Every structure is written in C-alpha cells, then in structure tokens.
Amino acid sequence: xxxxxxxxxxxxxxxxxxxxxxxxxxxxxxxxxxxxxxxxxxxxxxxxxxxxxxxxxxxxxxxxxxxxxxxxxxxxxxxxxxxxxxxxxxxxxxxxxxxxxxxxxxxxxxxxxxxxxxxxxxxxxxxxxxxxxxxxxxxxxxxxxxxxxxxxxxxxxxxxxxxxxxxxxxxxxxxxxxxxxxxxxxxxxxxxxxxxxxxxxxxxxxxxxxxxxxxxxxxxxxxxxxxxxxxxxxxxxxxxxxxxxxxxxxxxxxxxxxxxxxxxxxxxxxxxxxxxxxxxxxxxxxxxxxxxxxxxxxxxxxxxxxxxxxxxxxxxxxxxxxxxxxxxxxxxxxxxxxxxxxxxxxxxxxxxxxxxxxxxxxxxxxxxxxxxxxxxxxxxxxxxxxxxxxxxxxxxxxxxxxxxxxxxxxxxxxxxxxxxxxxxxxxxxxxxxxxxxxxxxxxxxxxxxxxxxxxxxxxxxxxxxxxxxxxxxxxxxxxxxxxxxxxxxxxxxx
Ligand SMILES: Cc1cc2nc3c(=O)[nH]c(=O)nc-3n(C[C@H](O)[C@H](O)[C@H](O)COP(=O)(O)OP(=O)(O)OC[C@H]3O[C@@H](n4cnc5c(N)ncnc54)[C@H](O)[C@@H]3O)c2cc1C
Numbered sequence: 001x002x003x004x005x006x007x008x009x010x011x012x013x014x015x016x017x018x019x020x021x022x023x024x025x026x027x028x029x030x031x032x033x034x035x036x037x038x039x040x041x042x043x044x045x046x047x048x049x050x051x052x053x054x055x056x057x058x059x060x061x062x063x064x065x066x067x068x069x070x071x072x073x074x075x076x077x078x079x080x081x082x083x084x085x086x087x088x089x090x091x092x093x094x095x096x097x098x099x100x101x102x103x104x105x106x107x108x109x110x111x112x113x114x115x116x117x118x119x120x121x122x123x124x125x126x127x128x129x130x131x132x133x134x135x136x137x138x139x140x141x142x143x144x145x146x147x148x149x150x151x152x153x154x155x156x157x158x159x160x161x162x163x164x165x166x167x168x169x170x171x172x173x174x175x176x177x178x179x180x181x182x183x184x185x186x187x188x189x190x191x192x193x194x195x196x197x198x199x200x201x202x203x204x205x206x207x208x209x210x211x212x213x214x215x216x217x218x219x220x221x222x223x224x225x226x227x228x229x230x231x232x233x234x235x236x237x238x239x240x241x242x243x244x245x246x247x248x249x250x251x252x253x254x255x256x257x258x259x260x261x262x263x264x265x266x267x268x269x270x271x272x273x274x275x276x277x278x279x280x281x282x283x284x285x286x287x288x289x290x291x292x293x294x295x296x297x298x299x300x301x302x303x304x305x306x307x308x309x310x311x312x313x314x315x316x317x318x319x320x321x322x323x324x325x326x327x328x329x330x331x332x333x334x335x336x337x338x339x340x341x342x343x344x345x346x347x348x349x350x351x352x353x354x355x356x357x358x359x360x361x362x363x364x365x366x367x368x369x370x371x372x373x374x375x376x377x378x379x380x381x382x383x384x385x386x387x388x389x390x391x392x393x394x395x396x397x398x399x400x401x402x403x404x405x406x407x408x409x410x411x412x413x414x415x416x417x418x419x420x421x422x423x424x425x426x427x428x429x430x431x432x433x434x435x436x437x438x439x440x441x442x443x444x445x446x447x448x449x450x451x452x453x454x455x456x457x458x459x460x461x462x463x464x465x466x467x468x469x470x471x472x473x474x475x476x477x478x479x480x481x482x483x484x485x486x487x488x489x490x491x492x493x494x
Contacts, residue, residue, distance in 0.1 A: 065371030072396025074176020098299025
C-alpha cells in the first residue's frame with residue numbers, strides 16, 4: 001500500500017516505514033545514511049491506516065514555534081497530515097531562562113487546550129489580580145535609585161510568566177502521534193524537485209523529502225537562507241539576498257540567568273526585585289527581573305547597549321558563558337539593589353542580541369517561515385515566542401483545513417503570510433522603539449531642560465508602546481486565523 005502522493009523515491013521511504021520494528025513498545029526505524037535508530041511516534045498505526053495522509057509537512061526546528069505548529073496540525077488534522085520534525089539538537093530543550101507570554105497569545109493556548117497546564121506552572125496566572133504591575137526605577141545612581149513609576153494596565157490583562165523549560169515540557173507532552181521527531185538533524189538546505197516535492201539536505205550527509213517545509217529554525221534559519229538564495233530576481237532584488245538571510249546585530253549584549261529567590265532574600269531581604277516585575281534603567285543599560293517557577297526563582301535579563309555598534313558584525317560567539325565579575329563590572333554605576341540582584345546569578349550567559357531584518361515575504365511556493373526564522377525581534381516587549389506561537393496557530397490551522405490540499409498549499413501559505421507578516425513586523429518595530437525610548441529615558445540625566453517633565457512624557461510613550469501592540473491587530477491571533485481562513489475559502493471558490 002503506497003500513498004498516491006509518493007514519487008519513486010518517496011515510495012522507497014514509505015516501504016522503509018513499513019519495515020519499522022517495535023522495541024520496548026516504541027517504534028524505531030533505521031534511516032538511509034543514518035547510523036542511529038530514530039524513534040517514530042506510532043509510525044505503525046499511521047502506516048497501517050487505510051487512509052494515507054493528504055500530504056507531509058516537515059518542520060525544521062523543535063523550538064517553541066515548531067512544537068506549537070506540530071500540536072496545532074495534530075489537533076486539527078489528526079492523521080490527515082504526517083509531520084516530520086527535524087531538530088539539530090539531541091533532545092527538545094531550551095535556554096535556562098524565564099519567559100513571558102502575553103494575554104493575546106494565551107487566547108491561542110486556550111484554543112489548543114494548553115492554558116490549564118500552563119497556568120499551573122505560571123508565576124502569574126491570567127486570573128490573578130495582582131503581581132502584573134510593572135515598576136520602573138532610575139537605577140544609575142550608585143547610592144540608591146528611585147521608583148520612577150509603577151504601571152498596571154487597565155486594558156491589557158496579564159499573561160503567563162514561567163521558566164522556559166516548564167513551557168517546553170508541557171509542549172513536549174502534547175506532541176501528536178502523527179509527528180515523527182528526528183534528532184541530530186541539522187538542515188543545511190532544501191531543493192525543489194520536478195515532482196513539486198522538496199528534497200531536504202542535512203549536515204550528516206543524509207537526505208529526505210517532504211511536500212511542505214516550514215522553517216521554524218530560529219534566527220540562523222537555514223530555510224530562510226535557501227528561500228532567499230533561490231527565489232529569483234523577479235521576486236526580490238538579488239543585491240538584498242544577504243540582507244534578508246543574515247541576521248543583524250543590535251549593538252546590544254544581554255546577560256541572562258536565574259537563581260532561587262531565597263538566595264536574594266537572605267542576602268538583601270528588602271531588595272525591590274523581591275516585589276515582582278522590575279525594570280532598572282540607566283544610561284545605555286537596563287536590567288529586567290521577575291519571579292518564575294511559582295515565585296521560587298528569579299529571572300534576570302540585563303542589557304548593555306552601544307548605539308554606535310548597531311548593524312556592525314559581531315565578532316566571537318553569539319552565546320557564551322561569562323563570569324559573574326563581567327556582569328557586575330557592567331553595572332558598577334547602578335544602585336545597590338541591582339548589584340545584590342546580579343550577585344545572586346548562577347551560571348550567567350552573554351547573548352549578542354541579533355534580529356532578522358524586515359522581510360518582504362514569509363513564504364514561497366510550498367515553503368514557509370515562522371517564529372524567529374521570519375521575524376526575530378528585540379525582546380523588549382517580551383513578544384518573540386508569543387508571536388512564534390501565534391504564527392504556528394494560524395499556519396497550522398490553514399494547513400489542517402479540510403479544503404487545503406497539496407495543490408492549494410501555496411494559497412494557504414499566502415493566506416498565512418497575509419495576516420501574520422504585517423502584524424509581526426508591527427510588533428518588531430514597536431519592540432525596537434521601546435528600546436530607544438528606554439535609552440531616551442536613560443539619557444535624561446545628561447540632557448539640558450526639565451528632567452521631571454521629560455520623564456512624565458516618557459511615561460506616556462512607554463505605556464503606549466507596552467499596551468498598543470497587544471490590542472492592535474483586529475482582535476488577536478484567533479481573529480487573524482478567521483480572516484486567513486476566509487481568504488483561503490475565497491481563493492478556493494474562484
Ligand atoms: C534575552 C531574550 C529574552 C526573551 N524573552 C522573551 C519573553 O519573555 N517572551 C517572549 O515571547 N519571547 C522572548 N524572547 C524571544 C524568544 O526567545 C524567541 O522569539 C522564541 O524562542 C522563538 O522561538 P522559535 O521556535 O521561532 O525559535 P527558536 O526558539 O530559536 O527555536 C529554533 C529551533 O530550531 C533548531 N534549529 C536551528 N537551526 C536548525 C537547523 N538548521 N536544522 C534543524 N534544527 C535547527 C534549534 O535548535 C531550535 O530548537 C526573548 C529572547 C531573548 C534573546
């Protein structure tokens with residue numbers, strides 16, 4: 001039994017799937033060119049089904065975006081779509097850091113029946129009436145800063161705040177049985193075949209094929225690179241290929257880490273970071289801290305920026321372990337609460353903050369980009385992962401739609417691009433403006449004029465930036481999906 005969509009090569013792969021064997025209840029297959037055995041989630045029941053999948057989707061990257069895409073397709077298409085999830089690492093894992101998910105994105109998580117599980121690990125479940133206020137301090141005052149203002153939004157409800165690993169663990173548990181995960185698979189490029197399917201090439205010299213490819217492979221996306229290198233001069237200006245495929249350095253270094261909240265309360269029981277979400281501002285630098293893991297740990301993200309270096313190449317490793325001395329050195333001119341907070345950091349890391357330049361498109365034929373691969377942005381609105389989740393929801397529902405077939409996949413991907421490209425790029429711009437607003441504030445101390453007045457004006461600007469992106473976008477990602485569905489249906493009826 002070979003599905004209709006199989007060409008000769010795919011037919012060989014299909015028979016290979018049928019030769020898989022069961023070991024300790026799990027199903028494994030040895031792939032060509034691959035010495036290791038790979039577990040296939042319930043391949044046996046898929047391959048024995050009398051209704052073969054309508055098409056295959058390869059997702060490159062098992063980050064938050066790729067995982068939510070697999071979950072969405074599985075939930076709405078069942079076994080109608082077979083998913084291959086390729087991940088360069090040997091496990092599904094993530095940075096040891098905190099994550100904030102906005103209220104906008106929680107609507108999508110509710111549609112995917114994930115909210116209940118996530119609210120159990122969140123430090124601030126959406127139903128809570130406290131703890132979501134943001135406090136900003138002027139902190140570049142070595143003998144003691146002051147609270148500049150506290151803001152609790154009247155229009156925007158809080159979302160979720162948690163450790164990344166807690167979120168990823170929940171997503172991992174929800175991976176559908178129609179999904180086969182392939183670890184240690186670094187995609188290097190893809191090629192369109194004459195049959196219309198796509199050949200995938202990996203760093204271990206193995207190859208595979210798929211019908212639809214989604215690049216959820218983060219800021220260094222190999223899918224984005226191939227897409228822009230192969231798209232043709234009639235669609236994009238060839239001189240812009242590198243601009244679209246290469247990320248750009250923001251001139252900012254980010255120190256990240258977490259530690260047990262108890263450590264800070266012992267060292268400095270009255271430290272303001274123990275009160276909740278804090279932003280400590282200084283000239284060209286700011287530190288954000290908030291509780292995670294139900295308040296038992298504190299997450300710290302400390303930024304050091306040099307506007308002169310924006311767009312310059314970054315020399316060295318983009319992510320590296322650093323000494324505590326390096327972090328403390330950077331904040332020598334900050335108030336004691338910040339120094340105590342940073343002193344508690346365990347295994348701090350330094351990230352050279354890069355972004356993806358504004359892209360003219362997210363899709364070409366049967367290939368789509370999503371999440372950081374499409375729009376890696378500065379983290380100042382804590383929106384990047386949320387936007388990856390929203391992309392995944394809209395894209396997954398369009399692919400899973402009963403009227404989507406292999407023939408109209410390009411139209412489904414265009415409908416995805418139609419709603420997600422403008423919104424994600426709006427959020428990316430707002431995130432960028434937030435950075436400069438915060439640095440404007442930081443520059444106040446050295447400017448001429450009335451500092452107090454300027455600070456009042458800046459308050460309004462910041463509030464607007466924080467709130468407007470969440471309420472923008474015609475009712476959220478669920479509404480975007482409805483709009484994209486309409487576009488798909490109208491396209492199909494012509
Ligand atoms: C300091 C900082 C703080 C942040 N805080 C927040 C926050 O609070 N809230 C928020 O919403 N966002 C936040 N973000 C942004 C957020 O982390 C990202 O937007 C989000 O993780 C993107 O998810 P993704 O799945 O698209 O990409 P990624 O998380 O980068 O996942 C990509 C996956 O693809 C794999 N991969 C890469 N290349 C290949 C390849 N060639 N072949 C196979 N697999 C590959 C990777 O191993 C990885 O598993 C923050 C970012 C930073 C830098």
